[in-house]
Amino acid sequence: MNAITGVALRAVAAATPARVVRTADYTYLNPDERRRFQKATGISERRIVAAGQCASDLCLTAAKAVLEHLGWDPASIGALILITQTGDQPVPATSIVLQDKLRLPQSCLAFDINLGCSSYPYGLAVVGSMIRTLGIARALLLVGDVSSRVCAEHDKSAWPLFGDAGSATALELDENAPPIHVDLCSDGAGKDAIIIPGGGLASRLPPVDGHLVDATGSDGVQRHAGNLVLRGADIFSFAISRVPGSIQRAMSASGRAAQDFDFLLLHQANKMINDTIARKLGFAPDRVPTSIEHYGNTSSASIPVTLCANAELFAMPRWVVASGFGVGLSWGSATFQLPAASVLPCIASDDVY
Amino acid sequence: MTIEDFIDKFAFAIEVDTNTLAPDTHFKTLPSWDSLNTLAVIAMADADYGVTVTGRDIEAATTVADMWAVVSSKCVATE
Numbered sequence: 001m002n003a004i005t006g007v008a009l010r011a012v013a014a015a016t017p018a019r020v021v022r023t024a025d026y027t028y029l030n031p032d033e034r035r036r037f038q039k040a041t042g043i044s045e046r047r048i049v050a051a052g053q054c055a056s057d058l059c060l061t062a063a064k065a066v067l068e069h070l071g072w073d074p075a076s077i078g079a080l081i082l083i084t085q086t087g088d089q090p091v092p093a094t095s096i097v098l099q100d101k102l103r104l105p106q107s108c109l110a111f112d113i114n115l116g117c118s119s120y121p122y123g124l125a126v127v128g129s130m131i132r133t134l135g136i137a138r139a140l141l142l143v144g145d146v147s148s149r150v151c152a153e154h155d156k157s158a159w160p161l162f163g164d165a166g167s168a169t170a171l172e173l174d175e176n177a178p179p180i181h182v183d184l185c186s187d188g189a190g191k192d193a194i195i196i197p198g199g200g201l202a203s204r205l206p207p208v209d210g211h212l213v214d215a216t217g218s219d220g221v222q223r224h225a226g227n228l229v230l231r232g233a234d235i236f237s238f239a240i241s242r243v244p245g246s247i248q249r250a251m252s253a254s255g256r257a258a259q260d261f262d263f264l265l266l267h268q269a270n271k272m273i274n275d276t277i278a279r280k281l282g283f284a285p286d287r288v289p290t291s292i293e294h295y296g297n298t299s300s301a302s303i304p305v306t307l308c309a310n311a312e313l314f315a316m317p318r319w320v321v322a323s324g325f326g327v328g329l330s331w332g333s334a335t336f337q338l339p340a341a342s343v344l345p346c347i348a349s350d351d352v353y
Numbered sequence: 354m355t356i357e358d359f360i361d362k363f364a365f366a367i368e369v370d371t372n373t374l375a376p377d378t379h380f381k382t383l384p385s386w387d388s389l390n391t392l393a394v395i396a397m398a399d400a401d402y403g404v405t406v407t408g409r410d411i412e413a414a415t416t417v418a419d420m421w422a423v424v425s426s427k428c429v430a431t432e
Contacts, residue, residue: 040389233391233408241405272396
């Protein structure tokens, strides 16, 4: 894929709810299961929204933070792209509602993209390309999910993994910016690995005003059709076998080797997955920042959350290779430079707009 | 590459004493077996044998020897 040239990342912010939920308190697992769960996944706690707070609220908090940090007038924003799988309502697109809530001008284009764990590299590619080809001066890439709202609390295979978060990345047209290289992939044959089967038209289920009835899945877990189903083993083998190649392709497109990058930023699904990918690519643990221990799997927002949870590492300009992978199956990698002090510390916020 | 060696690695991955496993052990009936063990076995196959075992491979296997057949055949295929 061609490089995206002349587009600069200016600032990254992430917001999570204030409420902390601990693995140690999850009563659907016994104490020994909790210990093993924590060892394998790396998750000791997560931030979970209270009823009423949406992904859009968390993204809006993050968007306000980047605008304020950069001193950007909302009127200067020409594009707002939101990537989420937990929008406010099926119609209209949540990004359009956010254009109004953020008081962005009517000349600002806005639309949603339906992607999960692979969102960040895809988002950089889409927003970067649009800035470049349409000559948009400034844009906001918002990425976030409230996965806790779609998982059944008693579902041991999903509930204790996910944390809620929203993020905002500010990008700007800048002829002198270093190039962004991406590698983006899809494999719909793996659609059942992570799926919310109901709620869309293909499910042939009654429309949403019908009562959702629990049924027992082949894994023995009771869910209704609006709940997320996650087949962890399938995701695990997909991630360790196909993600390293994508990261390699993005790095070689950039003309830089693994040792030329300050940090490898990985989607935070599971510690064992990330340890395996990092080992295959020759990144020592000190060059692979994490957020999974305190934030869990924050789905689409995991890469910005990991940046912000380690903001102190980004006081100076840094070259980063980032990779997101999961639901779809969809995966992608991106190489980019973050300017000095462009990563803001994580914000805890229960604000609802 | 022997099944004895594989049993040692399998036992270490799923955190049981290696003496509790034999080729004909039905590993999914072990009291401690759960979905986390599935991930641990996939990670072990990748790290120690350089092959990708899928969730379906583990679903289809019953005994430790079945798993060894999967891993060893994938090793041959990638040589």
